[in-house]
Amino acid sequence: MPPKQNPDAPAAPDASDALDAPPTTKTPPEVIEFWQETKQTPEELAFYAPEYLCLTILAVILFFPLGLVAAYFSYKTMQDNKQSSWEAAYVNSGRTGWLNVFAILIGLGIIYYALLFS
Template structure:
């Protein structure tokens, strides 16, 4: 009875007498850096898409126009909301969404107040 052999490696040729292909990397080696890799495409289900938190982009643009100091911060949180929505991180998305909304409202109110005060002084 012949001795039992270990199973061949995953990428190893089935027969020891057959050499590996000319361009093939050695068995167990990581893939070459030049090798094209398929991007992971994560598709969200319709149920997940229903959880999208609003990013208030139009309101944020108005906030940047009216009062840029708070509007620029609102852009940052709006972007974080978009990224969290894309990664299905719903809790972070809703937290950043509410921050964006509040910053937008405060920026617009402060900006309109400054415009009103400026018009009264002229």
């Protein structure tokens, strides 16, 4: 049986207002700093597109030209994630992933070819 509500009681605050409101003084300092940097809700943070940072570093090492293009798209993905531009972030994330894979495969192919025929 649900509890009875007092008709004279003030209305409960809207949940969306609480997410957009700045942290209170009881909030831990690291949460306040994070909120000031991103101003994104936890739901928005859950939609972050992957940036593939480790794969991008490996791609730059193994095949520099294609790795640099992948690094550019990884940077664009990071910027789109911060601006909550989810469609652009996921498009750039896909480009980053494919470019990383191709750069790593080309780099490994060059190493294999050099070792095989040297």
